[in-house]
Amino acid sequence: MKSLAELEAIRQRTLEKVAMRKEGDDAVRVVVGMATCGIAAGARPVMLKFLEEIQKRNLQNVTVSQTGCIGMCRLEPMLDVIMPGKEKVTYVRVNPDMVPRIVAEHIVNGRPVQEYTIGAAEGE
Amino acid sequence: MRDLSMHVLDIAQNSIKAGASLVTVAFTADESRLLTFSVRDDGCGMTPDFLARVTDPFTTTRTTRKVGLGIPMLKQSAEMAGGTFGIESEVGKGTFIHASFDLNNIDCIPMGDICDSLMTLIVLNPETPDFVFRATAPGKEALFDTRQVREALGGVGLAEPEVVAWIKESIDEEFKPILEVS
Numbered sequence: 001m002k003s004l005a006e007l008e009a010i011r012q013r014t015l016e017k018v019a020m021r022k023e024g025d026d027a028v029r030v031v032v033g034m035a036t037c038g039i040a041a042g043a044r045p046v047m048l049k050f051l052e053e054i055q056k057r058n059l060q061n062v063t064v065s066q067t068g069c070i071g072m073c074r075l076e077p078m079l080d081v082i083m084p085g086k087e088k089v090t091y092v093r094v095n096p097d098m099v100p101r102i103v104a105e106h107i108v109n110g111r112p113v114q115e116y117t118i119g120a121a122e123g124e
Numbered sequence: 125m126r127d128l129s130m131h132v133l134d135i136a137q138n139s140i141k142a143g144a145s146l147v148t149v150a151f152t153a154d155e156s157r158l159l160t161f162s163v164r165d166d167g168c169g170m171t172p173d174f175l176a177r178v179t180d181p182f183t184t185t186r187t188t189r190k191v192g193l194g195i196p197m198l199k200q201s202a203e204m205a206g207g208t209f210g211i212e213s214e215v216g217k218g219t220f221i222h223a224s225f226d227l228n229n230i231d232c233i234p235m236g237d238i239c240d241s242l243m244t245l246i247v248l249n250p251e252t253p254d255f256v257f258r259a260t261a262p263g264k265e266a267l268f269d270t271r272q273v274r275e276a277l278g279g280v281g282l283a284e285p286e287v288v289a290w291i292k293e294s295i296d297e298e299f300k301p302i303l304e305v306s
Binding site: 006 | 125126129130133134137141192193194197240241244247248249272273276277278280283284285286287288289290
């Protein structure tokens with residue numbers, strides 16, 4: 001393993017950040033479908049792109065988590081963006097190139113990217 | 125599944141669903157370029173009856189399923205390229221699943237980015253379970269253990285961005301040299 005000693009410095013810095021982080025209600029959740037269907041369709045690079053964008057923009061209030069199969073395997077990779085006080089938005093057939101726009105327009109500026117949503121896909 | 129790394133991510137998810145507290149993912153490559161991949165967990169395990177049917181894609185149902193197409197597809201990927209597949213399980217003890225891949229076989233699926241899959245497993249399951257990743261090749265060995273990381277972090281979560289970056293670097297550094305040549 002890489003030197004565990006580096007973790008001590010990371011621990012100190014993170015503790016400071018966690019203390020500054022605002023509590024609870026402005027938390028944004030990104031939930032990625034990670035069942036067999038999601039993984040086979042390419043959910044992993046999408047998830048990693050989210051982590052990359054979150055880190056790049058230093059967004060402190062966004063968490064990425066996983067869920068199983070919700071039964072619409074043909075629309076995978078799928079993900080939900082859940083913002084406090086707003087309706088859940090489901091994006092479908094997501095690829096990593098779509099992620100920067102979702103982060104910039106939806107998570108940062110609060111405007112869902114309509115053309116990527118399940119509503120747009122089902123209306124085809 | 126397009127490559128082995130996707131199977132790794134998918135098969136380990138079964139252990140998480142089985143409520144495991146420790147999941148060990150191991151890779152062993154030998155001189156003849158035979159790569160063995162295994163996942164061992166201490167989750168709920170399977171009844172002999174369920175175990176007997178687990179490689180059949182049509183015996184699982186939506187409401188009771190713990191696995192889906194994942195296990196049959198791993199079996200297929202291994203066996204179609206001259207490899208082997210096996211699974212052992214006991215209720216209350218856990219499950220051990222293993223598959224081997226002959227990397228010289230022209231039908232063998234690509235490796236894919238296994239390091240990305242290992243890191244994804246930790247990041248998406250930052251609280252539980254703990255993971256041990258191990259890779260061995262002739263003269264080489266790599267190990268990653270989240271229990272050690274957790275102890276060093278003393279209460280700071282594994283999903284914190286800086287920790288994630290460290291985990292990624294650490295796994296890439298340790299495992300890439302072994303998994304890439306093999």
